[in-house]
Amino acid sequence: MSRSNREPGDVRWGWDCPRCDRATRVRRDPSTGTYRWECPDETCPAVGFGFISRRRARLALREFRKREENVYR
Numbered sequence: 472m473s474r475s476n477r478e479p480g481d482v483r484w485g486w487d488c489p490r491c492d493r494a495t496r497v498r499r500d501p502s503t504g505t506y507r508w509e510c511p512d513e514t515c516p517a518v519g520f521g522f523i524s525r526r527r528a529r530l531a532l533r534e535f536r537k538r539e540e541n542v543y544r
């Protein structure tokens with residue numbers, strides 16, 4: 472099992488989807504020059520885009536995750 476005892480700040484898997492814990496892809500959109508992350512599961516609605524850097528995308532992803540966790544509490 473790969474989901475056990477994962478640290479919140481784990482850098483290897485820090486891009487996990489906030490909804491389903493799959494590893495998201497982060498890439499640059501050449502048409503706009505911005506970065507986006509998206510879930511590899513086509514049935515999962517989680518996505519973020521329009522970030523000026525990979526770091527911004529990651530920060531937004533973490534904020535997204537915090538909000539989701541609050542909902543489930």
Ligand SMILES: [Zn+2]
Pocket residue numbers: 488489490491492493510511512515516517
């Ligand atoms: Zn997902």
